[in-house]
Amino acid sequence: MWVKALPLTLLAIAVGLIVCHLAVPKTRTWVWKVLAAQAVLMFLVQPYFALTWAPREVMMGDPYRIIYMHVPHMFMAFLALPLNVILSVWYLVVKKSWAVDALSEALAEVGVYLGGVGWLLGSIWAKPTWGVYFSPDPRLITAGIMVFLYLGYLTLRRLIEDPEKRATWSAVVSILAGADLVLTWFATKMFRSIHQLPSSPDTVDAQIVMPFRFSLVAFLCFMFVLVWHRYRLALALRKNEIAPPEAVGQTQVIA
Amino acid sequence: MNTLLLADELKPIFIGGGQMQGGWEFVWTAYAVAWAGIILYSLSLWLRVRGQRAKEGVK
Numbered sequence: 329m330w331v332k333a334l335p336l337t338l339l340a341i342a343v344g345l346i347v348c349h350l351a352v353p354k355t356r357t358w359v360w361k362v363l364a365a366q367a368v369l370m371f372l373v374q375p376y377f378a379l380t381w382a383p384r385e386v387m388m389g390d391p392y393r394i395i396y397m398h399v400p401h402m403f404m405a406f407l408a409l410p411l412n413v414i415l416s417v418w419y420l421v422v423k424k425s426w427a428v429d430a431l432s433e434a435l436a437e438v439g440v441y442l443g444g445v446g447w448l449l450g451s452i453w454a455k456p457t458w459g460v461y462f463s464p465d466p467r468l469i470t471a472g473i474m475v476f477l478y479l480g481y482l483t484l485r486r487l488i489e490d491p492e493k494r495a496t497w498s499a500v501v502s503i504l505a506g507a508d509l510v511l512t513w514f515a516t517k518m519f520r521s522i523h524q525l526p527s528s529p530d531t532v533d534a535q536i537v538m539p540f541r542f543s544l545v546a547f548l549c550f551m552f553v554l555v556w557h558r559y560r561l562a563l564a565l566r567k568n569e570i571a572p573p574e575a576v577g578q579t580q581v582i583a
Numbered sequence: 584m585n586t587l588l589l590a591d592e593l594k595p596i597f598i599g600g601g602q603m604q605g606g607w608e609f610v611w612t613a614y615a616v617a618w619a620g621i622i623l624y625s626l627s628l629w630l631r632v633r634g635q636r637a638k639e640g641v642k
Contacts (some may be wrong), residue, residue: 371621379610389603393610397617445620452613456606550621554628561632564639 335541370546377539401446408439413506416499434558
């Protein structure tokens with residue numbers, strides 16, 4: 329019973345805190361600290377569940393345990409990068425806001441970090457299971473392109489000095505890169521792929537599923553804290569670019 | 584006898600009884616890479632935020 333209840337309870341706490349943070353501005357000075365503490369505690373406990381408590385997989389033995397790091401990294405990248413695309417559309421179509429632009433930048437950077445590391449972890453997992461670190465497989469190729477496209481997005485943002493042009497052009501690049509996100513997500517179903525199809529919790533042992541869900545919640549808390557700080561940083565830099573501090577007073581990064 | 588010895592030598596390292604054997608070195612490597620990423624990215628972000636705050640004179 330607790331096997332199912334633990335990750336769901338922790339998820340409820342995390343989602344509650346995130347909603348509180350978004351809905352009640354006054355709480356923004358401390359909610360991220362609670363989420364950071366939750367992430368750190370869960371990261372410390374995660375190896376126990378993933379490396380000792382979870383049983384060996386019937387065919388892959390122990391190397392399957394990489395799933396508890398590889399998949400949460402990729403899932404969080406697939407949360408951050410599509411949100412970046414949505415915000416880019418929002419910026420171009422609905423409202424040209426610096427906050428939206430700053431949040432897009434934050435999501436792209438955190439998404440590239442998580443996607444890049446997740447991709448690397450996938451290649452480490454590939455060696456014992458497929459016999460090679462990399463195979464010219466549609467999922468691996470599209471995921472690699474995804475990481476490099478968003479690296480290009482971040483590079484573009486560094487190259488353009490005018491903040492308005494930067495926001496507009498990078499939003500366009502983000503939307504174009506969004507096509508690769510769709511291809512990457514559906515690659516295992518659309519093409520002949522060596523990469524395994526997504527598993528269903530109904531067909532996997534509960535003792536294997538629990539550490540996976542636990543890891544996902546830990547990475548959700550972690551990602552939220554990263555995005556929040558990266559967003560504040562991007563917004564402060566943007567405001568300084570538009571109106572230097574000496575002209576309008578100081579822009580503060582909330583700690 | 585010779586054929587059996589040859590078959591034993593050709594047996595892939597990780598296969599035994601239908602389940603992969605060993606492979607913990609890949610798990611440790613993956614955890615090391617993931618933890619290095621978590622620590623380094625967090626540190627990089629913290630330093631950048633701290634730098635920005637120092638630049639703006641925020642205590």
